[in-house]
Amino acid sequence: MSRTTDILVVGSGMAGLMAAIVACSRGKRVTLLSRGCGSLSIGSGCVDVLGYANGRPVEGNPLDALDALPERHPYRLVGRDGVAQALALLRDVCARHGAPLESSAGGNRRVPTILGTLKPTWLTLPSGRGELLEKAGSALVVSVDGLKDSHPALATAQLRRYPHLAGISWHEAHLENPIPGAHRNLSPLDIARYVESPEGVSWLTAGLRKALRAAPADVVLLPPVCGLGDAAWQAVSAAVPVPLIEMPTLPPGVGGLRLYTALKDELREHDVDMVENARITGADCDGRRCAALVAETACGLRRFAARAFVMATGGFMGGGFLSSPGEAREAVFGLPVLQADGAPLPRRPEDWSDRDIFGNHAFASAGVMVDAAMSPLRLDGMPALDNVFFAGRSVGGYDFASEKSGNGVAVATAWRAALSACAQC
Numbered sequence: 001m002s003r004t005t006d007i008l009v010v011g012s013g014m015a016g017l018m019a020a021i022v023a024c025s026r027g028k029r030v031t032l033l034s035r036g037c038g039s040l041s042i043g044s045g046c047v048d049v050l051g052y053a054n055g056r057p058v059e060g061n062p063l064d065a066l067d068a069l070p071e072r073h074p075y076r077l078v079g080r081d082g083v084a085q086a087l088a089l090l091r092d093v094c095a096r097h098g099a100p101l102e103s104s105a106g107g108n109r110r111v112p113t114i115l116g117t118l119k120p121t122w123l124t125l126p127s128g129r130g131e132l133l134e135k136a137g138s139a140l141v142v143s144v145d146g147l148k149d150s151h152p153a154l155a156t157a158q159l160r161r162y163p164h165l166a167g168i169s170w171h172e173a174h175l176e177n178p179i180p181g182a183h184r185n186l187s188p189l190d191i192a193r194y195v196e197s198p199e200g201v202s203w204l205t206a207g208l209r210k211a212l213r214a215a216p217a218d219v220v221l222l223p224p225v226c227g228l229g230d231a232a233w234q235a236v237s238a239a240v241p242v243p244l245i246e247m248p249t250l251p252p253g254v255g256g257l258r259l260y261t262a263l264k265d266e267l268r269e270h271d272v273d274m275v276e277n278a279r280i281t282g283a284d285c286d287g288r289r290c291a292a293l294v295a296e297t298a299c300g301l302r303r304f305a306a307r308a309f310v311m312a313t314g315g316f317m318g319g320g321f322l323s324s325p326g327e328a329r330e331a332v333f334g335l336p337v338l339q340a341d342g343a344p345l346p347r348r349p350e351d352w353s354d355r356d357i358f359g360n361h362a363f364a365s366a367g368v369m370v371d372a373a374m375s376p377l378r379l380d381g382m383p384a385l386d387n388v389f390f391a392g393r394s395v396g397g398y399d400f401a402s403e404k405s406g407n408g409v410a411v412a413t414a415w416r417a418a419l420s421a422c423a424q425c
């Protein structure tokens with residue numbers, strides 16, 4: 001069977017969802033196809049734009065630091081205005097669907113994580129106001145009995161090592177498990193789902209108020225358990241007398257799911273055709289023009305024809321790249337995958353990572369090189385395809401992990417790739 005659309009977007013992480021939103025907002029018929037749901041839905045929901053540039057923390061507005069990045073960095077290709085427009089669109093969509101994203105006037109926010117580190121990030125939900133901790137004289141760190149990866153003693157021990165937080169008086173509290181009888185460790189997602197109910201809101205607010213009576217504090221730090229949407233967050237935060245900060249956790253994060261739901265709601269409003277559990281296995285190309293992609297779906301092999309394509313298939317983890325001993329390539333078109341500086345990956349896979357955990361890991365920056373239209377390039381630097389554009393983690397020229405730029409690059413490159421695709425229709 002064959003289906004035709006204006007633009008086929010592959011991947012439903014941050015990049016694929018944003019590319020589909022940009023294209024449908026310009027009146028194009030869009031199909032969004034994906035095998036799984038990407039890393040957005042398991043992440044913290046923080047939109048990192050640029051936490052570190054050239055190894056140094058970015059103190060002010062990260063948009064002001066983009067011009068100092070190397071020329072082949074995706075932000076340089078999109079340009080500062082483009083990045084700003086893309087982020088503004090993301091904020092607008094998320095605000096309309098109950099997931100308002102905020103920035104701090106003082107530059108990157110530093111959000112305390114469940115492991116007691118401070119995560120630099122640009123946009124957060126209202127529960128990510130990390131600067132409130134920096135102004136507090138006392139803080140209460142809360143967990144729930146049986147919640148995995150959540151240890152207030154660990155978080156406080158680590159946080160008090162930051163000199164500017166050392167003067168805070170730290171307290172800890174554990175709330176009783178509201179879901180007894182679970183036959184596995186609870187995740188914040190389990191509790192957040194419970195807090196979507198009126199009983200869940202009462203349980204959490206009563207528990208926090210009791211803990212604050214025992215250990216008064218200026219601010220409460222807790223795992224992301226205040227519901228899945230804005231209504232539960234509003235109810236809980238209004239009923240507790242001091243500000244709450246939700247700490248990003250190990251996956252599954254709840255904040256990312258809040259953004260994922262908001263972006264999907266926008267696509268549903270635009271009647272975008274969404275095909276899930278489908279894996280692109282091949283491309284039908286005539287020279288540099290792609291006519292269709294072929295996918296394994298629940299109904300067998302299907303051909304998806306389109307005028308233009310946005311590939312937002314992620315990196316090694318997302319499924320966008322394939323590797324075999326000593327070699328890596330982009331999974332659908334077989335495009336070369338290079339390190340951030342344009343060098344090929346080392347021949348020995350042992351050299352794809354560095355002994356230093358914060359060192360230069362070749363696998364983490366590997367990507368498809370693109371031009372300013374997000375059009376993929378061959379090894380000789382010439383365009384590889386005319387109507388196919390790349391976005392997100394599959395794009396080369398940056399290292400999201402060391403820069404803290406993952407969702408920011410995904411949003412900016414998706415915006416640019418979708419506009420390039422629209423120009424083809």
Ligand SMILES: Cc1cc2nc3c(=O)[nH]c(=O)nc-3n(C[C@H](O)[C@H](O)[C@H](O)COP(=O)(O)OP(=O)(O)OC[C@H]3O[C@@H](n4cnc5c(N)ncnc54)[C@H](O)[C@@H]3O)c2cc1C
Pocket residue numbers: 010011012013014015016033034035036037038039040042043044045046047048049251278279280281312313314315317318319320331332391392393394400404405406407408410
């Ligand atoms: C655990 C974790 C936490 C993170 N936390 C943060 C954070 O707090 N802030 C931040 O800014 N960044 C964070 N990041 C980084 C950020 O999530 C990514 O850099 C960014 O979201 C990349 O999105 P993407 O859409 O390009 O790729 P992905 O999210 O990897 O999505 C790829 C999509 O492509 C689909 N796909 C792949 N191959 C095929 C195929 N052949 N056929 C069909 N579909 C296919 C996948 O199923 C998936 O839907 C985190 C990443 C991880 C892994």
